[in-house]
Structure formats: structure tokens, C-alpha cells
Amino acid sequence: MIKVVAVIKAKPELTRDEFLHFWNVEHPAYVRKLPGIIRYRQNPAIEHRKPWPYSGMAELWFCSVADVKAAYAGPEGKELFDHEHHFLDSVQWFLAEEVDVPLAVED
Numbered sequence: 494m495i496k497v498v499a500v501i502k503a504k505p506e507l508t509r510d511e512f513l514h515f516w517n518v519e520h521p522a523y524v525r526k527l528p529g530i531i532r533y534r535q536n537p538a539i540e541h542r543k544p545w546p547y548s549g550m551a552e553l554w555f556c557s558v559a560d561v562k563a564a565y566a567g568p569e570g571k572e573l574f575d576h577e578h579h580f581l582d583s584v585q586w587f588l589a590e591e592v593d594v595p596l597a598v599e600d
Contacts, residue, residue, distance in 0.1 A: 495557055499584050528560075
């Protein structure tokens with residue numbers, strides 16, 4: 494499994510509620526259209542007394558790097574990126590393989 498991990502910053506002119514509406518309510522419809530996507534998770538940053546460096550993180554799972562490339566190369570990828578321009582100031586991302594690390598040490 495390959496995962497796209499994206500850290501995102503909201504446009505500064507948006508309120509938190511406006512940003513979350515774009516991301517949580519509208520954006521999943523564009524993600525669902527990506528060919529080959531298996532899973533999608535959003536991780537909005539919690540409200541804090543001072544601003545965080547990012548507004549949140551998204552995770553998108555695919556079977557292979559080739560599937561990631563195909564998903565973003567087609568018209569569905571273009572529509573997704575076009576929608577992101579409405580509410581994101583920046584996106585930084587990388588591809589990763591998830592590794593589960595046991596918390597308990599076995600003897």
C-alpha cells in the first residue's frame with residue numbers, strides 16, 4: 494500500500510468554519526472520484542491558543558505508486574486540484590509506506 498500524506502494550510506482570509514466546510518463537506522466528493530483510491534482520511538488541526546504551522550493533514554491510500562500517478566494525471570485529478578485552489582494556501586506532500594510499530598515490547 495502507498496499513501497499520499499499531504500500537510501495543508503488554509504487560505505488566511507478564510508475563517509476556520511469556511512475552511513472546514515470546503516475541506517470536510519465539499520472536497521471529499523472530488524477525492525471519491527479519483528481512480529484507484531482505496532481510503533481517505535482528514536486530520537484537521539485542533540483549535541489552539543496560537544496558530545499551528547499547518548491547518549491539517551490528509552492521507553489517501555492507493556495500491557501502488559503507478560495508481561497514484563494515474564489518479565492525479567486524469568481529469569479527476571485536475572478537478573480536485575482546481576477545487577483546492579478555493580480554500581488552500583499551500584500543500585506539501587510525499588508518498589509513504591505505513592509501518593505499524595508495536596508499543597509493547599515482547600520478551
